[in-house]
Amino acid sequence: AQTVTQSQPEMSVQEAETVTLSCTYDTSESDYYLFWYKQPPSRQMILVIRQEAYKQQNATENRFSVNFQKAAKSFSLKISDSQLGDAAMYFCAYRSPKIIQGAQKLVFGQGTRLTINP
């Protein structure tokens, strides 16, 4: 079974600085999908960025980028120019390529609570 580990329960960063959240995973599959979700106090889980394992290029979405190291099974999230609105719980998630009756099963890490200091 796949597992996802986020080793940093809490992180803090000064506004406008850069922070990196770590995520490692364990799998025997070669083709899979990785996601970072953000959950602010509003409670909604919001997709931040996604990465397909077969793509070597790291995904980027505006101030958010990932460092995907497939051999090391590492998928860290870098947030540049941190803003107060980035404060949230961040979850790393793994998705197998195996289809379960047309639906997808995500394996979540335990989450990292990110605080932005003004």
Next chain:
Amino acid sequence: DTEVTQTPKHLVMGMTNKKSLKCEQHMGHRAMYWYKQKAKKPPELMFVYSYEKLSINESVPSRFSPECPNSSLLNLHLHALQPEDSALYLCASSPPISGRGAYNSPLHFGNGTRLTVT
């Protein structure tokens, strides 16, 4: 704005009550999910409906009863709950997975219902 709408936002119920949570989406997604999330923990999958049929039940107690009346609506009927069932209940939806193009389609989450069982 969320494309997955959950009602109510908050619910307080006694252990002998019967209540229902509602989830609605109009994105044409054919897979819908119920998750349970305890404080400071990742979401835990409860049920998945694919094409209006229950495809995954993660050994959830029978006091939780899901229903999918049509492709846009998902309900979770609650009866004889316990205080430990107090949690945030999240609904999500996704396009059906049928080919590599849809593999990286993420889950779309609602804002959740905060349930308190007294």
